[in-house]
Amino acid sequence: MNIAWKEIKRNKIRFLILGSIIFLVSLLTFIISGLANGLSQDNAALIKDLPNGVFYMDEEAEETYNLSRIDRSIQDEILSKHKEAAALSIQMGFLNDENDKQRSVAFVASTESTLFENVKSGEIVLDRSLEEEGIKVGDTFTNNQYSSKFVVKGFVDQKKYSHAPVAYINLKDFKEIYRVEEMQLIFMPGGDLTLNIPDLQSFSKKDFLNTIPSYSAEQMSLNMIVWFLVVISGMLFAIFFYMMNVQKIGLYGILKAIGVKTSSLFKMMWTQMLFITIIALLLSITFSQVFNMIAPKGMPFSLTATTTGLLSLVFLIIGFIGATLSGIQIKKVEPLQAIQQGEV
Amino acid sequence: MTVFSIDEVRKTFSNGEVKEEILKGVNLSLREGEITALVGASGSGKSTLLTIAAGLQPASGGKVLFEEKNMTAMSPEQVRKIRACKFGFVFQFAHLVPFLTVEEQLMLMLDVSELKLKKDEQKAEIDKVLKLVGMDHRKKAYPSSLSGGEKQRVAIARAIIHKPKVLFADEPTASLDSKRSKDVMLLIRDLTKTLNITTLIVTHDEEMLSFADRIIKMSDGQIAG
Numbered sequence: 240m241n242i243a244w245k246e247i248k249r250n251k252i253r254f255l256i257l258g259s260i261i262f263l264v265s266l267l268t269f270i271i272s273g274l275a276n277g278l279s280q281d282n283a284a285l286i287k288d289l290p291n292g293v294f295y296m297d298e299e300a301e302e303t304y305n306l307s308r309i310d311r312s313i314q315d316e317i318l319s320k321h322k323e324a325a326a327l328s329i330q331m332g333f334l335n336d337e338n339d340k341q342r343s344v345a346f347v348a349s350t351e352s353t354l355f356e357n358v359k360s361g362e363i364v365l366d367r368s369l370e371e372e373g374i375k376v377g378d379t380f381t382n383n384q385y386s387s388k389f390v391v392k393g394f395v396d397q398k399k400y401s402h403a404p405v406a407y408i409n410l411k412d413f414k415e416i417y418r419v420e421e422m423q424l425i426f427m428p429g430g431d432l433t434l435n436i437p438d439l440q441s442f443s444k445k446d447f448l449n450t451i452p453s454y455s456a457e458q459m460s461l462n463m464i465v466w467f468l469v470v471i472s473g474m475l476f477a478i479f480f481y482m483m484n485v486q487k488i489g490l491y492g493i494l495k496a497i498g499v500k501t502s503s504l505f506k507m508m509w510t511q512m513l514f515i516t517i518i519a520l521l522l523s524i525t526f527s528q529v530f531n532m533i534a535p536k537g538m539p540f541s542l543t544a545t546t547t548g549l550l551s552l553v554f555l556i557i558g559f560i561g562a563t564l565s566g567i568q569i570k571k572v573e574p575l576q577a578i579q580q581g582e583v
Numbered sequence: 584m585t586v587f588s589i590d591e592v593r594k595t596f597s598n599g600e601v602k603e604e605i606l607k608g609v610n611l612s613l614r615e616g617e618i619t620a621l622v623g624a625s626g627s628g629k630s631t632l633l634t635i636a637a638g639l640q641p642a643s644g645g646k647v648l649f650e651e652k653n654m655t656a657m658s659p660e661q662v663r664k665i666r667a668c669k670f671g672f673v674f675q676f677a678h679l680v681p682f683l684t685v686e687e688q689l690m691l692m693l694d695v696s697e698l699k700l701k702k703d704e705q706k707a708e709i710d711k712v713l714k715l716v717g718m719d720h721r722k723k724a725y726p727s728s729l730s731g732g733e734k735q736r737v738a739i740a741r742a743i744i745h746k747p748k749v750l751f752a753d754e755p756t757a758s759l760d761s762k763r764s765k766d767v768m769l770l771i772r773d774l775t776k777t778l779n780i781t782t783l784i785v786t787h788d789e790e791m792l793s794f795a796d797r798i799i800k801m802s803d804g805q806i807a808g
Contacts, residue, residue: 490681493674493678493680497672498668498696573640
């Protein structure tokens with residue numbers, strides 16, 4: 240007989256309260272995690288969506304890609320040896336439309352590569368978010384440092400950098416705007432981190448993301464909130480089951496007296512914990528996915544199935560630990576003590 | 584035939600440096616199907632003796648022999664198994680599980696005692712025992728809707744459903760009025776005689792002694808007569 244289920248059925252309100260709290264905490268966790276992931280995409284989709292590989296920048300730049308200037312001879316040597324590698328530069332800047340309205344973009348220019356858009360001089364390829372703002376193929380843009388006009392050639396999906404849409408331009412145009420000859424970075428897909436190139440510093444994709452100003456600070460604070468919520472939910476389980484167990488000390492004692500195994504009492508508590516958590520998680524997953532669909536276009540929100548699954552698993556583990564810790568009382572209950580306590 | 588015997592059982596409680604001897608070498612035998620009543624003043628050690636005999640607390644010395652096996656030398660798990668399968672308990676309060684109906688209380692006991700009955704056999708057994716205790720009309724009721732006397736009847740049903748060898752009853756009528764006390768004692772007597780269950784009962788109510796086959800008086804941690 241499943242006494243765990245019988246207790247839930249008989250004490251619906253009590254378990255509904257715990258379930259609602261877990262639902263709210265997990266929903267908040269999913270939403271903040273979705274925002275963290277969305278902001279991360281908004282901040283660095285250009286880099287994150289690249290295949291795994293190694294970034295190189297000038298050793299003297301002290302991990303600030305803006306200051307990196309890779310010597311042309313080194314660049315040529317690497318690119319001739321590694322055909323799949325590309326040199327690239329990224330700079331924040333502005334585009335003025337025909338009505339002189341200024342838009343902030345991240346200019347990206349690269350050597351010929353399949354990893355980045357290759358555009359001709361005077362052409363520009365923009366992130367799709369600008370198309371959603373009404374920009375069309377054939378529209379023209381100017382830049383204060385650029386002598387000619389950029390003609391929009393097309394749009395690409397999910398290419399953001401430092402919370403700005405990416406604008407792919409030709410290398411020649413980039414050099415004209417920023418008055419630089421050298422490239423800032425070299426990206427080698429599937430590269431070897433241990434490959435030592437003189438005067439250059441290597442970075443994994445993850446390490447390079449952390450060199451982007453604000454990226455690590457933003458992610459760290461959001462992830463801290465997520466993990467804090469996870470810990471709170473674990474504590475909620477521990478406190479709630481502790482309070483329920485204190486109320487049931489007498490009952491546990493009597494059950495032990497008539498021969499119920501301590502392990503059966505633990506199983507009863509775990510069953511209840513799993514039941515409540517699974518229902519609460521299913522509801523919060525549904526709600527967060529609905530939110531994912533209806534979230535305003537401008538809101539950086541991205542909640543993947545992997546993140547949801549991983550967080551759900553963490554919730555289950557933390558709930559199990561919380562409930563088990565509070566269940567230590569069950570082990571300590573002496574049947575005699577319960578009998579002497581009086582009616583349960 | 585002796586089912587249960589207590590041999591030179593001692594129990595000492597320590598309170599800091601002060602040691603108090605509650606049981607001072609008690610010897611007692613319980614005969615099959617017999618109701619033995621333990622009586623005595625408060626603090627005489629009768630309830631302590633019952634709980635040691637029932638495996639609910641360890642003795643400080645001596646032996647508790649059940650079916651010729653020494654329970655004091657057994658592991659807690661072995662003692663639990665004996666409590667679940669061979670013993671039945673009735674306490675001063677019914678101590679029913681608040682979220683189980685009357686029939687579920689008995690079903691739980693059948694599960695605990697590992698009798699391995701089929702579902703329909705379980706149902707038939709529960710119906711039979713509830714009829715014996717006069718509670719068959721309340722089998723779907725929860726404890727909160729039962730009177731004190733009804734709860735105690737269910738507690739008795741729970742104590743005998745798995746056909747225990749020994750029934751331990753600690754002040755089973757103390758929370759009931761005089762009429763209900765007599766009803767409960769009559770029920771215990773009828774059931775234990777019908778099912779041939781050996782019973783050890785602790786009471787301080789002199790009126791209830793008429794239901795016992797043997798009366799043992801305890802005084803100051805010893806059998807006084």
